[in-house]
Structures are given as C-alpha cells and as structure tokens.
Amino acid sequence: MRYAETGFNLEIDLTRGSIDRVATDPRDTELYLGGLGTNAKILWDRVPPETDPFSPDNLLIFSAGLLCGTPATGCNRTIVSTISPQTRLMAFSMMGGFWAPELKYAGYDKVILRGKSPNLVYLWINNDKVELRDASHLKGKGAVETAELLRKELEEPKAQVAAIGLAGENRVYFASIEQGRSSASRQGIGAVMGDKGVKAIVVRGTKDINVAEPAEFMALCNEVLKYIKLRNENPIPGVMPILAGLGSPQEMKVHDEKWHTENFMWGNSRVRRKDFWNDEIARQWADTLDTMRTRLISCYNCPMTCGATISPPGQPTYMMKCFSKLTYTMAAFSDLEFGLGIAQSATEYGVDGFSTPQVMAFALELYENGILTDDDFPGMPSDNEGRFYWLLDRIVRREGIGDVLANGTYWAAKQIGKGAEAYAHNNIKKHEQLPLKLSMLNPIYFLMYSTGEKINITQIEGQFPQAPFFTMEEREDFVKDWFQVPDDKFKQIVMEWEPRGEKSMPFFPTVQMCCDIVDWQERMHYIDDALGMCAGLSSFPLKPPYHIHNYPKFISAGAGIDMDEDKLTQAARRYRTLVRANNIRRGMRRKDDAPPQNHWKKRFPELEKELLDTYYKFKGWNEQGIPTKESLHELGLDYVAEDFEKRGIYSETEDNPSSEILPEEKNN
C-alpha cells in the first residue's frame, strides 16, 4: 500500500485524446520525494532539450505534493512544471488553494499532459472517471467565470477547477493558471496550457488518503497547530510587521504600506518614492481595503487566512492574496482603488501579477521616450488609469502592440529595437522580477537572485533575517528560541552581523556564510515544493512551524519512507541539482546567473565573482555552473553526467549561448 501518495499518475495524450492511469515507482518517491522533485525527473527523462515550449512534445505536469491530502496543515500546493515560453528553461509554478488535495482524493498524484488538442477541451477528473470534454462554449471566458460555469454544468459544487483565461488561450508569455483564490502565475505556464488547447482541469475526489503511522502523524500535526497558535500570538519583534508573522505576507490584513510603497519601485521598476506614505493616503487606502474586502479566507486545511474575497464596486467579486495588492497600483503611480479594480480584470484574463504591471509600465515608458509612437497605441485613452486597462485588453488579445508586449519585456524589447532593450531592465533569465532597486549589495541576495532556478526571489528567500538586528539584545532575543536552524552557526552569524562597520554588508556575512545561508533557505523551499507545503508555514517566514527537524518525521510517518535530516537534505540536493541539469542542458550557463545590472547601486564585481565561484564549488558545480561528474555521482545522478558527456557539455571551452531562438509564430 502506498502512503501519503496515491501511486498513480494520469497520462493524457491530447493529440490522440487518450487517457491512461499509470502506476508510479515508489523508488522515485524515496529519491525525489514528489511534486517538484519527481516533476524534474519526468521532464529530464521525457523532454529533450531541443523541445520548443509550444511543441506537442513539451509536457505540462500538474503535481500534487507528496503530503497533500494528508492532515498536515497547509499542505495543499499544486506544482505545475513545463518548459517556459519566456525563459526557454524549466518552469515551475505553484498554487495553493484546494486543487491538489482534491486530485489526491480522486486517486492521482499527477496529471501529465502531452501533445496538443485540436479543439479547446477541458479535463474532467471524477475519481475513476476521467474524460476530455468539449470546451468550445468556454472559449474566451474568464478563468473565474469558467470555474463557476463548469461547477454548474457538471452539477458538482464541490469540484475544484484550475483554468486559464483569455491570456492563456492566446499564449501570452505571462499567462497564469487560476484556481479560486490561488494562481500558478509565473513563467508563462498558462501559455503552455493554452497552447495545448486545455481550458480547464476540473477535479472531484472522494477516496481516502492513508498515512503510514497514524498516531505519530497526528501528534506531529497537533504540534504544528500548537506552534502556529503560539507564533500568531507572538509576532517577531524588531522586524517589519509584514515579516513578523506566519503565512504568505498578510497583505490582505495589513493596512500600513509604508515599507512597500517607500522601498519598492514605482512605474517600470523605475522610481523610489521615499516620502510617499502619509496619514491621508493611509486613511484612504485603509478605507478602500475595508470597503472592498468581504472576508479573509484560507486555503485547504490552513488557518492563516492570507487571502481575501475582494468586491470592487461595480465589478464582479474575485479573490486575491499577497503582493498583487500593490503591483498594479505602483506600476501605474496610482492608488489602491485602481490596483484592486484592475486586478479583477487581470484575474479573469489570467495574467501574472508581477510581470503584467511592469510590461504595461514598460510600454508607456517607451511611448514617453519616443521609441513607441502614437501609431502603436491607436485609441488608447489619455488618462493614466484608462491606459493601463487599454493595454491589458490589447495584451491578452495579442492585438497590435499587445502582440509584441504579450511576450514580456525581454522579447518585446528585442522585437521593438531602437534602444528598447535598455528599458527591459528588471529581468533575470528573461523573466520580470519584483520591482526592487536597492543601494548596497546584499551578498546573500546576490547569490539567491543569481542562482535561483525559480527565478523569483520570494521563492528562495525566507528563514534567515533580511537585515541585521541593531542591538545585541534584539539578537539574543531572536536566537534564544530559534530552534528551526539546521546548525547553531546560523545563530552565531546573526549575533555578529552589524548594520555598519567590519561585520556589515557587503563583506559580512562572509562568502562561506552566505553559501550556507542560501543553501539552507533554498533547501527548505525545495522540500516544500516536493511535499506540496505552503511556503507561508515553512520556507518563507521567520521561525516557521515546519523545518528541517520535523520534516523528516512528517515524511516517515506520512509516507512510510525511512527519512532523517541527512537523507532529506541529500534528496533535496538531488532534485535541486536535477532542476539545474534540465536548465544546463537547455543552454543555461554562468553568464545567465546574474541579477539585473542596476539591481543595486553599489556593485562589487570582485566580491560577486568570489561569491559565485565559491557557491558553485559549494554546490558541486564547475565554473560554468554545470554540476560536476563527481557531485552528480555522489547524488546518484550518473545518468545526468552521462548525458552531459554525450552532449559535449563537459568539453566546452567557451560559453555556449543560451537558446536565443525567437518566439514561434502564433499560427503554426
């Protein structure tokens, strides 16, 4: 009997319309755990590096995490993996909500889509009954609207729906997959879903999920709940309010946006407004949020209520969480009322809340600087807010300039030319980043921005403080109950880290310390993404309920796999390396591991080189960031080394350029 996992994947061939239920190898669970880990293995095995993202041979994998559907609080994430049309690398994007547990209850760990459907379809998974159904009546409909329609027409009010909107159907490179309050947003996975002709996947499951050691597992869950209560009652002193608690950043609860609005960038990640926040704005924005926010809501089996139902006056109700609250507002130099209003359209269209606002602001910057002209914007209104709505409408339909912008700032800039590339200044690996431009190099963040394969800082940072504490007292107070650390050396670093002087940034934490810190933070995210755990209770906040010490117990008691801290660390290392291997094979090299040039005003090229050199060695990679034969052997990934050998990747003497293929024509 399989514990925690179901032991079955759904293999859907969209070209032929065939559906298979395939048993999985429990040995893969031991080695790669599940979720992102096993997704990486499947992509390595089945998607050769020459595969174009819009090829029928690209796979689109929806995976429930290993522990989804068990009573573990907050374990409800779906990990979507494919090849990104924007970055041309392995993409993985996660969504919380209710979909993954429902898939497990239906009896499946993953849904693997291959091929392309000749007509628009939706997949209906109802326990043992799985069907591909005609979705022509849903063409062009919003993602939220589609979910409601499908629940109604199937007469299944408890079914969970993951759907694309118009943006996904039109293969916008930052199209998302929407699911209730949750969204798998980044790296254009929605475009792949649209390319494959799948409008939605509907799931309903009424079977059991079993755990190996029932009493032990429940005891672990109860401990987590107890600690959550404790942390909720004891926010961490001496840090930003938004970082003091658990959960995703509680943007739906917090009214005080001084930190975000004065430290993050406005426009096309362009302008810092240090004196923006004042009492008048505070009052106005609090009023807006209180009026529009109907209820604080949670994901499956989680108490944190990070999300909210939002009802902008005169617009349909939708749901949101986290930083999308401000990204549109700030890109448009507008207010919260505008931001929450346009986010409703964005959610129905199904677009990513980090990239989209920047793409639109980018377009207007090009217009203001004469690189794009009136001819490119026929009929665009003259008022600021109106322009953003107009641009959004054009982008999701790929109309006119919208067709260029729909590929994201990197590809759009290339296509437009005339110096546009200078305006696409906030990308890593062709993918838009959080709008943040700071002053002093942060060596920890340098490594995370450079090497994070998720290409999003929020999904590699977390458990280590973002800045030093000012007083010894604060530091002692912080470390005294910091049991989540894998090793006491992290406490020592916090004790020594100063805001000024010798032991301050960029030279402290030291290069070696930075390697340890980044490795730990990244490892926790990778474990979360295999188990299906929400980072909000684990890898993202300070002092979380899930950590390296109790995770092995959860896996043992839940999945029945013999697991300890070392084995877990090794497993996470294994599939993290496999993700990298997928990208190396697709042409990624050291030169791609770089933050945006202007990310910090004060750069330190020598230190940065030392950081990357040391970190690469630390991870078991050569100077090009390619995992060495030795480190691959140590992880049991000899098959990767063999493949690299065959492809001549180890015998390169110069940089291989990353794929510079232009986007495919839409009508192929």
Add this chain to the structure above:
Amino acid sequence: MAEKKKKIVKTIKVDVDKCNGCRACEVACSAFHATPKYSGNNPARSRIRVIREPLRDIYIPVYAGEYAPAECMGRDKYVIDGKEYEECAFCRASCPSRDIFKEPDSKLPLKCDMCQDDPTLEKPLCVQWCLADALTYEEREEEVEEEAKLEDVEIGLESMIDKYGWEKIMDTVSRMSASKKG
C-alpha cells in the same frame, strides 16, 4: 420504559461569520473516524461539511444529523441579510437527495457523535482544529427522558432495513454467515 435522567447535552456553536472556508474540520473529523483511528482521511467521509461559495461569501459548516429515508417534497431557501442560501443548506440530514453525510463507497449514512472516545476528549476534533474560532464546543446538563442511543452499526442497519425490509436483511445476513462458515 422512559425515566428521568440527568444527561449532558453537547452542542457545537457555529459562527459562520468567522469561518474562512479552510475545511480543516472535514480533515480532522474524517481522520478521527477512520479505522484504525487517524490512518486516513477523506472529507467525503466527514460528519461535518462546509458549504463553501467564496464568490457569494457563503460559508456554512453543517453537522451530520439524522438519516432520512426520503427527500423532502417541499424545500426551503433562506435569504439572510441579503444573501440567498441554497435549498437544503442548513439541513443536517443524511438524505437520498444529496451526497453529503454518506460514506462515498457504501452510501451508508454518517452521523456526528461528538467524537465519542475513551478516554473522553475535551472537545471534538473539528473544534480543536478550527483556529478561526468558528466552532465552539459547549456542554450543559439537562433532565431528559432517556432514550436508547443508536450506535454507528445500528444507524447503518436501520437505514438498510428501511430500504430493503427486515426479511431481506435477515436472509442476507444468514446467507452470508453460512457461506463464510464453509
């Protein structure tokens, strides 16, 4: 023969305004009632179900109550503070008209037993696991006329007897036990 007895009446007070729709109660309940205890979970087997429609801001936790052999001929819909609640929203019955409060495989009815256990729990699992404080457990003493309490097995059999009749059930049980002895 009915006699006056002091009994404890157990209530779970549901504050629908506080419910955030997480359904942890469904997980905890179904896990507690799994055999062996906690060996599995399945919201479809939960004795508490949350009617959840986030876009209309409807969140109603409902507890499984009596088994009803037939559906209501006439049904009611409530409009409360401008929100229209679907018919059967507040009903606790295990009823032929819907799937909830039944085992998904056998279709046998489910009924909330306040997590009866030995030793007695301080409060039912759903209340323990609801950190939103939408569920509050209350006990009070009452003098009532004592009635025989049905166990899970009896509830199941009662419904089958209702459906198939005494004779058929007795025959089937005899036949099955005879073939097992062979």
